[in-house]
Amino acid sequence: xxxxxxxxxxxxxxxxxxxxxxxxxxxxxxxxxxxxxxxxxxxxxxxxxxxxxxxxxxxxxxxxxxxxxxxxxxxxxxxxxxxxxxxxxxxxxxxxxxxxxxxxxxxxxxxxxxxxxxxxxxxxxxxxxxxxxxxxxxxxxxxxxxxxxxxxxxxxxxxxxxxxxxxxxxxxxxxxxxxxxxxxxxxxxxxxxxxxxxxxxxxxxxxxxxxxxxxxxxxxxxxxxxxxxxxxxxxxxxxxxxxxxxxxxxxxxxxxxxxxxxxxxxxxxxxxxxxxxxxxxxxxxxxxxxxxxxxxxxxxxxxxxxxxxxxxxxxxxxxxxxxxxxxxxxxxxxxxxxxxxxxxxxxxxxxxxxxxxxxxxxxxxxxxxxxxxxxxxxxxxxxxxxxxxxxxxx
Amino acid sequence: xxxxxxxxxxxxxxxxxxxxxxxxxxxxxxxxxxxxxxxxxxxxxxxxxxxxxxxxxxxxxxxxxxxxxxxxxxxxxxxxxxxxxxxxxxxxxxxxxxxxxxxxxxxxxxxxxxxxxxxxxxxxxxxxxxxxxxxxxxxxxxxxxxxxxxxxxxxxxxxxxxxxxxxxxxxxxxxxxxxxxxxxxxxxxxxxxxxxxxxxxxxxxxxxxxxxxxxxxxxxxxxxxxxxxxxxxxxxxxxxxxxxxxxxxxxxxxxxxxxxxxxxxxxxxxxxxxxxxxxxxxxxxxxxxxxxx
Numbered sequence: 001x002x003x004x005x006x007x008x009x010x011x012x013x014x015x016x017x018x019x020x021x022x023x024x025x026x027x028x029x030x031x032x033x034x035x036x037x038x039x040x041x042x043x044x045x046x047x048x049x050x051x052x053x054x055x056x057x058x059x060x061x062x063x064x065x066x067x068x069x070x071x072x073x074x075x076x077x078x079x080x081x082x083x084x085x086x087x088x089x090x091x092x093x094x095x096x097x098x099x100x101x102x103x104x105x106x107x108x109x110x111x112x113x114x115x116x117x118x119x120x121x122x123x124x125x126x127x128x129x130x131x132x133x134x135x136x137x138x139x140x141x142x143x144x145x146x147x148x149x150x151x152x153x154x155x156x157x158x159x160x161x162x163x164x165x166x167x168x169x170x171x172x173x174x175x176x177x178x179x180x181x182x183x184x185x186x187x188x189x190x191x192x193x194x195x196x197x198x199x200x201x202x203x204x205x206x207x208x209x210x211x212x213x214x215x216x217x218x219x220x221x222x223x224x225x226x227x228x229x230x231x232x233x234x235x236x237x238x239x240x241x242x243x244x245x246x247x248x249x250x251x252x253x254x255x256x257x258x259x260x261x262x263x264x265x266x267x268x269x270x271x272x273x274x275x276x277x278x279x280x281x282x283x284x285x286x287x288x289x290x291x292x293x294x295x296x297x298x299x300x301x302x303x304x305x306x307x308x309x310x311x312x313x314x315x316x317x318x319x320x321x322x323x324x325x326x327x328x329x330x331x332x333x334x335x336x337x338x339x340x341x342x343x344x345x346x347x348x349x350x351x352x353x354x355x356x357x358x359x360x361x362x363x364x365x366x367x368x369x370x371x372x373x374x375x376x377x378x379x380x381x382x383x384x385x386x387x388x389x390x391x392x393x394x
Numbered sequence: 395x396x397x398x399x400x401x402x403x404x405x406x407x408x409x410x411x412x413x414x415x416x417x418x419x420x421x422x423x424x425x426x427x428x429x430x431x432x433x434x435x436x437x438x439x440x441x442x443x444x445x446x447x448x449x450x451x452x453x454x455x456x457x458x459x460x461x462x463x464x465x466x467x468x469x470x471x472x473x474x475x476x477x478x479x480x481x482x483x484x485x486x487x488x489x490x491x492x493x494x495x496x497x498x499x500x501x502x503x504x505x506x507x508x509x510x511x512x513x514x515x516x517x518x519x520x521x522x523x524x525x526x527x528x529x530x531x532x533x534x535x536x537x538x539x540x541x542x543x544x545x546x547x548x549x550x551x552x553x554x555x556x557x558x559x560x561x562x563x564x565x566x567x568x569x570x571x572x573x574x575x576x577x578x579x580x581x582x583x584x585x586x587x588x589x590x591x592x593x594x595x596x597x598x599x600x601x602x603x604x605x606x607x608x609x610x611x612x613x614x615x616x617x618x619x620x621x622x623x624x625x626x627x628x629x630x631x632x633x634x635x636x637x638x639x640x641x642x643x644x645x646x647x648x649x650x651x652x653x654x655x656x657x658x659x660x661x662x663x664x665x666x667x668x669x670x671x672x673x674x675x676x677x678x679x680x681x682x683x684x685x686x687x
Contacts, residue, residue, distance in 0.1 A: 197467070197468070202466055202527070206460075207455065375433070
């Protein structure tokens with residue numbers, strides 16, 4: 001009971017210390033404002049002014065081609081002898097394009113590569129295709145038929161690998177990465193910062209390293225999860241607004257909220273977050289100065305493992321997929337993905353989850369031990385070898 | 395590199411003691427205190443506790459208070475929140491901790507700054523907060539490592555009173571400090587450690603009885619003097635050159651002072667001569683010096 005009380009106190013302390021809803025909302029508002037501003041600025045920059053671009057062609061250019069170009073270009077025709085003068089004009093004005101055509105193809109002369117030259121090439125491609133179709137005697141209708149995909153009616157006996165379940169699996173894996181990334185920064189401040197501020201000695205004289213470590217893991221996981229929920233909620237609201245503006249019913253978003261999937265994915269994702277927080281806490285415990293420590297890069301490990309679980313989507317029944325769905329560092333995201341894509345027995349899921357829980361139990365013990373050992377070494381950052389040696393001795 | 399920080403020491407505290415744990419820098423004081431609190435483990439030896447009648451292992455955190463030598467509190471958090479948190483993880487009810495913390499802050503003239511972040515306070519005021527954090531939960535036993543560090547003389551005297559007060563209220567105190575003049579005002583027992591080894595363990599009066607009967611002569615000269623001049627004097631135990639023109643001589647116990655003074659009279663250039671019994675500071679220096687030899 002005393003352990004639970006102490007862990008609760010440390011958990012709440014860490015949570016209140018780092019989770020600042022006001023700051024979070026302010027950050028989101030600023031982010032939305034910046035995104036909106038970027039969207040409008042980019043749109044304005046990319047927008048077409050409606051002004052036609054200047055294009056010079058040589059007398060005798062196919063009238064059908066000129067017809068296709070007039071919608072976008074202001075066309076001026078010159079004789080072959082005036083080509084050089086046209087090029088000089090382009091160089092002088094730093095504007096305009098000269099188009100030459102012969103039997104083998106086209107030549108473009110412009111001051112520099114730009115949106116205009118890109119557009120011209122697109123139009124020339126369309127013209128060439130249309131000429132080839134005419135030569136081969138193919139009508140547009142026939143061309144459409146050639147390009148149309150096969151008309152296939154899909155029918156499956158196992159129908160539970162619905163799109164909504166797959167989307168939810170990827171969504172939860174994404175949220176897990178997000179929560180772990182948010183925790184990454186907090187663990188550094190909470191543990192490394194506390195070591196730098198010399199608070200640890202005061203704290204571990206009152207509570208055991210295990211209580212301290214568990215409080216940190218739970219408190220910071222809770223902080224990451226809270227941020228994750230804030231962003232999820234924002235995503236759902238954003239989705240509803242999007243559907244509202246696009247004239248689609250709000251129920252579209254509800255189709256993706258597949259309740260049985262959520263009930264399965266949530267415990268896996270939460271335990272995964274706890275596991276990664278235990279690992280991050282252990283790494284942070286041995287870092288004295290985050291700016292100069294080679295161990296800081298180990299904080300990228302979660303991304304590597306979570307991303308590797310996406311191999312499951314290639315073939316959810318392969319040996320690799322089965323391994324990833326059992327291996328505790330990948331199973332939190334790989335098992336839900338497998339479950340979404342193929343048939344997975346209840347015992348398999350339960351076994352994988354129990355293994356995940358046992359791994360968390362052991363990792364938090366290991367993290368506390370590493371922390372206890374790392375405070376024995378003062379003045380320098382301990383090497384993994386020293387930590388291993390001292391852990392064995394303690 | 396393996397260093398033996400502490401070796402073969404033994405001491406005990408009784409309820410109500412103010413036990414001064416003294417030693418020069420690097421003597422092994424902080425290591426011993428960390429061993430007591432189970433922050434680090436000794437290779438061999440035994441530490442037993444009997445607080446509130448429960449013997450054996452380290453007492454419950456509510457019975458222990460610790461002011462570490464390496465100060466540290468949450469700089470970016472309001473003072474009152476840190477105090478309440480630290481008391482609560484030692485088992486104190488948070489609401490009671492808040493009331494008690496505010497009372498202490500009133501006494502330390504810091505009540506108005508309770509909601510300020512610790513980083514906004516001066517070093518001396520941060521030290522006061524650190525002290526409050528270690529005794530707020532009214533422990534039965536408090537370890538105070540350098541409690542006077544960073545305090546001005548006025549506040550040092552105040553802290554003497556606070557330590558006496560909490561001791562009277564039932565807190566046994568183990569005190570590690572370098573300010574001998576302050577220590578001798580409050581301690582009843584003294585333990586001296588040097589280079590990881592025990593040099594003295596006993597009562598404060600006992601250390602005076604054992605080492606305080608010697609005579610200390612403080613000599614002031616008109617010009618700079620060399621130590622070698624005094625080495626020919628009989629019965630001189632130690633020569634301490636306090637300054638270029640100031641020498642402090644410690645004579646052995648039972649020295650014939652008439653003889654000693656007549657020998658001193660032969661030395662030219664003395665502008666002032668005073669004598670006194672050695673204080674704790676001088677005994678400390680003497681014992682450390684003798685132990686090194």
